[in-house]
Amino acid sequence: MKFKKNIATSDTGYIFNPGSGDSFSSNQIGTDLLSFFKEDKSRGEIIRLICAKYEVEKIQFEKDLDDFITQLRDHNLLEN
Amino acid sequence: MEKLRYERPIIRKLNAGLVNKFGTQARSEVVSHLEGASVKALIREYGSPLFVLSEQQIRRSYQNMSRIFKTRYPKVQFAWSYKTNYLNAVCRIFHQEGSWAEVVSGFEYEKALGNGVPGKMIIFNGPDKTEDQLVMAARNDSLIHIDHFDELYTLLRLSEEFQLKPRVAIRVNMDTGIYPKWDRFGFNFENGQAWNAINKITDSDRLNLVGLHCHIGTFMLDTNAYAIAASRLCELAWRIRDKHGKTIQYLDLGGGFPSTNTLKGSYLPGSDTVPTIDQFADAITSVILGFGFSKEELPLLILETGRAMIDDAGYLLGTVLANKRLSDGRSSTILDIGVNSLFTAFWYDHKVSPAQEGGQYTEETVLYGPLCMNIDVIRESVSLPLLNKGDHLVVHKVGAYNMTQWMQFITLRPNVVLLDHESHPKLIRKAETIESIESQEQIPEHLLINSLS
Amino acid sequence: MITTNTLIKKKLVIAVTGLNAIDSPGPGVAVIRAIRESPEFDLRIIGLNYESLEPGIYLHDLIDKTYQIPYPSAGTESLLHRMKYIHQIENIDLVIPNFDAELFSFIKLREELEKMGIRSYLPEMEQFEARHKTVLYKFGKKHQLMVPEDRLINQPSELMKAAEELEYPLVIKGKYYDATIANTLEEAQKAFFQLQAKWGLPIIAQKFIKGTEINIAALGDGKGNTISVIPMRKLYITDKGKAWAGITIEDPSLIELAHKFIKATRWRGGCELEIMQSATGIPYIMEVNPRFPAWIYLTAAAGQNQPATLVRMALGETVEPFRSYEVGKMFVRYAWELITDVGEFQKISGTGEL
Structure with a gap:
C-alpha cells in the first residue's frame, strides 16, 4: 500500500488529487492517517500512535484502518 | 493525556451532487433517552432489539384526537382498531380512555372480550366471519358490519334459525377520487349494490340496520376523500329515512388517517406534507353537520383510527452488528433489526436516530437487517454519523402494524416494553423462546428416531 | 444633519436561491442581477445553494456570501434550523426562493421566518397547490382558463x-x-x-398541443391585482426545452390571460405562465411555475423590473401597476467560463459556506 506522493492534503481535512482533479474531505483521524502515510510510517507504528491518541481498541482500529485503505483505493489515491 | 473520542476514519469525495452534512442535520439528531428512560439501560435490561411503547404518548394522541373531533361534533365515539396493535396492554389503555373495540377476525373478537370490552361495544368488521362467530357476536349484541351478500344471506339465515335480531351496518365502498379504490370491501355505492343490500336488510325484518360504515383506504393524504365518503353515507342515511322511515344511529367513517411517517417514494418528508387531524375532522364533520339532519337526528360519528393514534408512540431500539463496505464503495451497516420485526420498513423511510453522540461527520449508509435475505433492508440510504459495532439506534414511529404483522422468520420476536405514566418500563410482551415456538409442533413417532448420532 | 430620505439608500440583506445558472438554469442569478440594477437599495446579497457547483456561488461581484441549505427532502425542520443559523450571522431582511421543489417548504415556514424578521413574498399554500401540475386541468376548468x-x-x-x-x-x-x-x-x-x-x-x-411556445412573467399583489406582465416568445429552444433566446412581444390576449390568472388566484409574488399558442391563436396554459423564470432579467430590460418591484412590495410599499414595456427587447443567453480555484470548491463543499 502506497499513498500517492503528489496528493495535496491540508490540516483542515481537504485532499486534492492533482492527477485526477478530484477533491475529497476527511475527518480528523483520516487526516492523521494521511499524514502518517505521507511520512511512510509503518502499519505497526500507525496503530500504536492512533491507539495512544484515540479511545479505541486495537482490533477495532485495525479493521477500520483496512476499510480506510479500501476507501483510498476506491478513490484511486493509492499507487498501483 | 486524555484520549480523544474515536471515530472511524473516512474519506469522502467532494461531489457537486452530494448532500453534505448540512443537508441532513436534523435527521441525525441524537436520541439517547425516550421520555427520560435511557436507551442504553433499556437495552441492557431487556435486550436488543427492543420495542418500546409510550403510554403517555398513546394517551396524549387519543385525548388530542378526541378533543379535535368532539369540539366539532356533538356525538363522537372511537373504536380501537385491534389489527393496528393488539397487545392487550395497548388495547386496555385505549379502552380506559373510552375507546370501543374494532375487530376484523374471531381471534381479535376474543381478545376484545378478554380485555373486558362489553359485546355491545365491539364492532365486528372484515370479510371473514364464521357462522359460529356471527352467532356469538349477535348474542353479545355486537355491531356486525356486513361485507358482502354471501355474508348478508348467511346472517339472515342464522337470525331465523337462532331467533336473533342482530344490530348490523353495511360497509359501503365508493369512488372518493383516490387511488387505489378499495372496492373489494363492502357494497359499492355507485352501482347501487349498497342500496340493494340496505333494501334486503330492511325488507327482511330479521336484522336491525343501525349504522353505515366505510373505510376508504389507508394512509390517506387527501382530506377531501373523507368529505366525499361522509357525504355518500349521509345520502344513504337520508334515503333510508325517506324510504323506510328508519333513522340511522351511526356513521362509521373507519380509519385511514396517516401518521407522520414518510412513505417510500415521496419527495418531501411526511412530517411536512401529511394533513393535520384538524383538517380531516373539518372535512368529515362539516359535511355531516351541513347535510340537514335535525339536532336529534344527528348520527353518532364512529372513527376506527389506528395508525395515527399509535405510530408515534412506538420505537424500535437496535444495535449495530457490523459495518461493511459494498463493492461499489458505499458504506453499509448491519443491524440486529430486520424486516421480520420492522415490517413497515417495506412502506416507509423510517426516521432513524443514533442513540449516542457521534462526530461531526456523517456518511450515507445502507441499513441492512440481520436476516439472510436480500430484501432485508431497513433504509436504502440514510445519512448517519459514523457508527461503530455495538452502537445503538432508535427507529421512530413504529407503533402501528409492526407488533401485529411481525414475522418469526429464523429468529424470535423481541421483548416489548411499555413506558408507563411515570416512564417506568413495564414488560408487556416477553421475548419468544424456542420453547414458545416449538410448543405448537408435534413430531410423528417414526421421525423420533435419530440416525445421525 | 441635513439629509433627505430620498438620498438614503435602503440597506437590505436579501437571500436568494436558485444559483444554478446552468444549461437548464435556475432564476437566482438573474433575479439578483435585476435587483442589483435598481438604484434605490444598498444591498448585501446572500446566496443559498444546494450543490457546490452552482455557478452563482462563485460570482462574487453579484453575491456577497453563499451558504448551503438542506435539500427540501430533509424537511422544513432542517431548513428552519439552517435559516436560523444564517440569519443570526447575516440578519436577512428578505428571502426570495426560486426553486419549485423548495417553495412548499418556504411557504410552510413563511410565518416562522417572518417572526424572525425574514420577509418573503410568496403565494398562499392554497394558491400554490391549486396550480400544481396534477390539478391544473381542474383548476383551468374552474376559472375558464384553457389547459390541455x-x-x-x-x-x-x-x-x-x-x-x-x-x-x-x-x-x-x-x-x-x-x-x-x-x-x-x-x-x-x-x-x-x-x-x-x-x-x-x-x-x-x-x-399534446402543437403551437408556438410563449412564456409570461407576471407579478401579483395577493389581492388580485396584476402589477406587471411581460410576454416573451421563445426564439430558440434547447434540447431541454429551455429558451436560449427570446423576445418581448405585444399581444393583448396574453396580457389579459395573465390578468385573469392572477385575479382568479389572487396570486402573490412572481410566477411564470408557460403558454402554447395553438395555430388558431388559443393560448393554452401548459404549466404555471410559482416563481420567477430564469429569463426574468428581460423584464428589467424591457422596463418592468419585476424582481426589484417584488422587493419593494415585500417591504410593504404600495406599488402602482406598470403600464407599458418595450416590445422587441431580446435576450440571447450565452455560456461563459467562470474561473475559480479548487480551494473555493473545497470550502463550499466542506463547510457549506463561501
Missing part, C-alpha cells in the same frame, strides 16, 4: 387508456419536473418508469 386535458397515471397499465382518450403524441410529465413527448406506448412506459423513480407518483399524461 390530462390524466393522472398511477400504474403503467393506465397509459393505454389515457392514450386512447387523448391520442399520441402524449406529453408525459413528472410530478415536479421533467417532461418528455411519447409517440408510442413503449415510449410512454419508459418515461413513466423514469419519472416515477425520480419524482414519485402520479405521473401526468397530457394532451
Whole structure:
C-alpha cells in the first residue's frame, strides 16, 4: 500500500488529487492517517500512535484502518 | 493525556451532487433517552432489539384526537382498531380512555372480550366471519358490519334459525377520487349494490340496520376523500329515512388517517406534507353537520383510527452488528433489526436516530437487517454519523402494524416494553423462546428416531 | 444633519436561491442581477445553494456570501434550523426562493421566518397547490382558463387508456419536473418508469398541443391585482426545452390571460405562465411555475423590473401597476467560463459556506 506522493492534503481535512482533479474531505483521524502515510510510517507504528491518541481498541482500529485503505483505493489515491 | 473520542476514519469525495452534512442535520439528531428512560439501560435490561411503547404518548394522541373531533361534533365515539396493535396492554389503555373495540377476525373478537370490552361495544368488521362467530357476536349484541351478500344471506339465515335480531351496518365502498379504490370491501355505492343490500336488510325484518360504515383506504393524504365518503353515507342515511322511515344511529367513517411517517417514494418528508387531524375532522364533520339532519337526528360519528393514534408512540431500539463496505464503495451497516420485526420498513423511510453522540461527520449508509435475505433492508440510504459495532439506534414511529404483522422468520420476536405514566418500563410482551415456538409442533413417532448420532 | 430620505439608500440583506445558472438554469442569478440594477437599495446579497457547483456561488461581484441549505427532502425542520443559523450571522431582511421543489417548504415556514424578521413574498399554500401540475386541468376548468386535458397515471397499465382518450403524441410529465413527448406506448412506459423513480407518483399524461411556445412573467399583489406582465416568445429552444433566446412581444390576449390568472388566484409574488399558442391563436396554459423564470432579467430590460418591484412590495410599499414595456427587447443567453480555484470548491463543499 502506497499513498500517492503528489496528493495535496491540508490540516483542515481537504485532499486534492492533482492527477485526477478530484477533491475529497476527511475527518480528523483520516487526516492523521494521511499524514502518517505521507511520512511512510509503518502499519505497526500507525496503530500504536492512533491507539495512544484515540479511545479505541486495537482490533477495532485495525479493521477500520483496512476499510480506510479500501476507501483510498476506491478513490484511486493509492499507487498501483 | 486524555484520549480523544474515536471515530472511524473516512474519506469522502467532494461531489457537486452530494448532500453534505448540512443537508441532513436534523435527521441525525441524537436520541439517547425516550421520555427520560435511557436507551442504553433499556437495552441492557431487556435486550436488543427492543420495542418500546409510550403510554403517555398513546394517551396524549387519543385525548388530542378526541378533543379535535368532539369540539366539532356533538356525538363522537372511537373504536380501537385491534389489527393496528393488539397487545392487550395497548388495547386496555385505549379502552380506559373510552375507546370501543374494532375487530376484523374471531381471534381479535376474543381478545376484545378478554380485555373486558362489553359485546355491545365491539364492532365486528372484515370479510371473514364464521357462522359460529356471527352467532356469538349477535348474542353479545355486537355491531356486525356486513361485507358482502354471501355474508348478508348467511346472517339472515342464522337470525331465523337462532331467533336473533342482530344490530348490523353495511360497509359501503365508493369512488372518493383516490387511488387505489378499495372496492373489494363492502357494497359499492355507485352501482347501487349498497342500496340493494340496505333494501334486503330492511325488507327482511330479521336484522336491525343501525349504522353505515366505510373505510376508504389507508394512509390517506387527501382530506377531501373523507368529505366525499361522509357525504355518500349521509345520502344513504337520508334515503333510508325517506324510504323506510328508519333513522340511522351511526356513521362509521373507519380509519385511514396517516401518521407522520414518510412513505417510500415521496419527495418531501411526511412530517411536512401529511394533513393535520384538524383538517380531516373539518372535512368529515362539516359535511355531516351541513347535510340537514335535525339536532336529534344527528348520527353518532364512529372513527376506527389506528395508525395515527399509535405510530408515534412506538420505537424500535437496535444495535449495530457490523459495518461493511459494498463493492461499489458505499458504506453499509448491519443491524440486529430486520424486516421480520420492522415490517413497515417495506412502506416507509423510517426516521432513524443514533442513540449516542457521534462526530461531526456523517456518511450515507445502507441499513441492512440481520436476516439472510436480500430484501432485508431497513433504509436504502440514510445519512448517519459514523457508527461503530455495538452502537445503538432508535427507529421512530413504529407503533402501528409492526407488533401485529411481525414475522418469526429464523429468529424470535423481541421483548416489548411499555413506558408507563411515570416512564417506568413495564414488560408487556416477553421475548419468544424456542420453547414458545416449538410448543405448537408435534413430531410423528417414526421421525423420533435419530440416525445421525 | 441635513439629509433627505430620498438620498438614503435602503440597506437590505436579501437571500436568494436558485444559483444554478446552468444549461437548464435556475432564476437566482438573474433575479439578483435585476435587483442589483435598481438604484434605490444598498444591498448585501446572500446566496443559498444546494450543490457546490452552482455557478452563482462563485460570482462574487453579484453575491456577497453563499451558504448551503438542506435539500427540501430533509424537511422544513432542517431548513428552519439552517435559516436560523444564517440569519443570526447575516440578519436577512428578505428571502426570495426560486426553486419549485423548495417553495412548499418556504411557504410552510413563511410565518416562522417572518417572526424572525425574514420577509418573503410568496403565494398562499392554497394558491400554490391549486396550480400544481396534477390539478391544473381542474383548476383551468374552474376559472375558464384553457389547459390541455390530462390524466393522472398511477400504474403503467393506465397509459393505454389515457392514450386512447387523448391520442399520441402524449406529453408525459413528472410530478415536479421533467417532461418528455411519447409517440408510442413503449415510449410512454419508459418515461413513466423514469419519472416515477425520480419524482414519485402520479405521473401526468397530457394532451399534446402543437403551437408556438410563449412564456409570461407576471407579478401579483395577493389581492388580485396584476402589477406587471411581460410576454416573451421563445426564439430558440434547447434540447431541454429551455429558451436560449427570446423576445418581448405585444399581444393583448396574453396580457389579459395573465390578468385573469392572477385575479382568479389572487396570486402573490412572481410566477411564470408557460403558454402554447395553438395555430388558431388559443393560448393554452401548459404549466404555471410559482416563481420567477430564469429569463426574468428581460423584464428589467424591457422596463418592468419585476424582481426589484417584488422587493419593494415585500417591504410593504404600495406599488402602482406598470403600464407599458418595450416590445422587441431580446435576450440571447450565452455560456461563459467562470474561473475559480479548487480551494473555493473545497470550502463550499466542506463547510457549506463561501
